[in-house]
Amino acid sequence: MSTETAPTADALRDALERRIRAVLGDAVTVSEPTRLTGGASRETWAFTVTDPSTGRRDLILRRDPPGFEDPQRMAVEAESFTEALRAGVPVPELVDHSTGHGRAAAALGSSYLVMDRLPGEALPQRLLRDDRYASVRSALPYELGRVLARIHRMDADAVPGLAGGDQVEQLFAMYRGTGIRLPVLEIAFRWLRTHRPQTERDTVVHGDFRNGNILVDDSGIRAVLDWELVHRGDPMEDLGWLCVKTWRFGSPLPVGGFGERADLFRGYEDECGIAPDPESVRWWELYGTLRWAVMCGHQANRGLVDGEDNALELLAIGRRVAECEKDLLDLLGLGHDDAPVPGPEPSTADDLFGRPSATELLGVVREFVRRNAAGGDPQAAYLSRVAANVLGVAAREAALGPELRTRHRKALEAAGFDSETTLAKALRAGTASADDPAVAHAVRQAAAARLAVANPRY
Incomplete structure (x- = not known):
């Protein structure tokens, strides 16, 4: 954890301008950054760079909350953007990123990424309800399947530091660290351990591929966002996570609230020639529901730390464990x-x-x-x-x-x-x-x- 002091909100623009000028040239100017809503684990800021010769460019700063930095994870995310572009995955162009606890990270208070701000919508409620996206919604499950297949074609060895390992045991360690002891979660862990699917594939896994992290416009998918949980493992994890009920935002349709699993699976197979196993995806869906419950508890613990400026949202997330308990009971057939x-x-x-x-x-x-x-x-x-x-x-x-x-x-x-x-x-x-x-x-x-x-x- 870094001990660097974050710049104040008033000083962030000046710090950004110094850093962006080091990358794009001394002639650029930077607008006042605007804090965007959402994102409990990281800060997101929007700002504009103006270059006298090339004009205006809209950018996004994604920054670890100062005091809760993970420079290694940020560096892996940056490397993932490069490999994703090579594999044909739609992602924003990366402009700059920190490489550790060095001067670049200190300049902006903590580990960070700066990338292009692409046009489009990521807010789930708008994607699921606004008439503007009515024509594209039904096509999204198929397209999401194709994009996931491209992610799983990425070269995992081309992303230095990409972690793997047993996801269930890693989640159990995180669960124990929260201090939560809930019977439903214990039952779910036992079920996952005794019903593990067999897989021979070991690929890049986005780790947070869901409604809310997909940028969409009238033509379809513009970009896959938020690669902070990228790792390597069973690719079916991404399909299961996409189908977790939490990411349907009130819609009865299982694939992010947009459509049916059959269309997701068809898009995946058409892109890479491998048909997803529905039972394996269901196992990962249950894992994902349990994972979200543990993450809610983890975020609540963060909110109880003195000095956490995002405490209100983090503590509110803690009570969402109750939603996961109901979903797990349904998935386990326990009523x-x-x-x-x-x-x-x-x-x-x-x-x-x-x-x-x-x-x-x-x-x-x-x-x-x-x-x-x-x-x-x-x-x-x-x-x-x-x-x-x-x-x-x-x-x-x-x-x-x-x-x-x-x-x-x-x-x-x-x-x-x-x-x-x-x-x-x-x-x-x-x-x-x-x-x-x-x-x-x-x-x-x-x-x-x-x-x-x-x-x-x-």
Whole structure:
């Protein structure tokens, strides 16, 4: 982890200009950078370079949050761009990147990439709902299959430092590091270990190929973005990750919300001559759902670190583990209990704190934040919407929490456990099983309770 101090927002333009002039020439000028919304793991800034001889050029800066740098990963990502272009994968042109903890990284506060800003849309909600993309949506699964096949034709040996290894065990190590102990996740890890697919392929894996990281315009796919999780391994991992329910954003269609798996598989086979194995893709889809749950827990832990300026978004992501639990139960065929929502909140007439209740206070603050989310700075508006959602979670927990905790404790006692952590450890050790109806009910009840608070509309 670097100890370099990041430049302030006001100083970032000057730092960028010094660095870009070193690459593109002393005549260029750099506009004030604008922080873009989204992206919990990295900062994204848009800015414009003007050259008197060649004109204007729109660029993007992707930077590790200062204090959370990973210069090795950033260097691997930069090398991946070069090899991707050679393999015919659409990616932005890379203008500059840091090579470690040297002067280039220090100049911008942490490890970074600078690339062209291409025209197009990456926001999933717009891609899935705007009429502008209606004509291209149905063709995207086939095209996504073809692009993935090109990624998997990349020469893994041409990307120095590209890591591999057992993805399940690496994810399990990350899971243990979060401190989370949830029965559903333990059941999923056990299932993955006992149902591993066989593969002889070892390719470049993008690692985050999904709706949200694909740039699209009226003609189709313009670029594949965000290569920070690139590694080598089973190429079916990318297909499974693309089909994870989280990346459908409310659509019932499995491939990023755009269409059907059959079209994705057909595009892949037409491009490289290899037909994907549906069962292998399903295994990786379950792995991807578990992976997102662990990543949510990891991001929440980051948000609890003092000085983390993105704490609001990171902590909000932590409660999304509940969505993954439901998805995992469905994929594992274990079913799920309906969200156990108790009745109306008891009267506060005789309550120590009286009216308004905590739920009522949180509700009015939430509405205030929601009303003030529109207009002004896009980043502030985005975070205001996140804050409104967080207040909703807190209000539901205040109202429903006492009754849900009582039900949770009774379900655990009926299964013979004093805590959910004890149950999770027993499932890991094999001394408890989801085949036991009392255990299965306790697992489902807890997952449904968390979802009722985190996102009852999921």
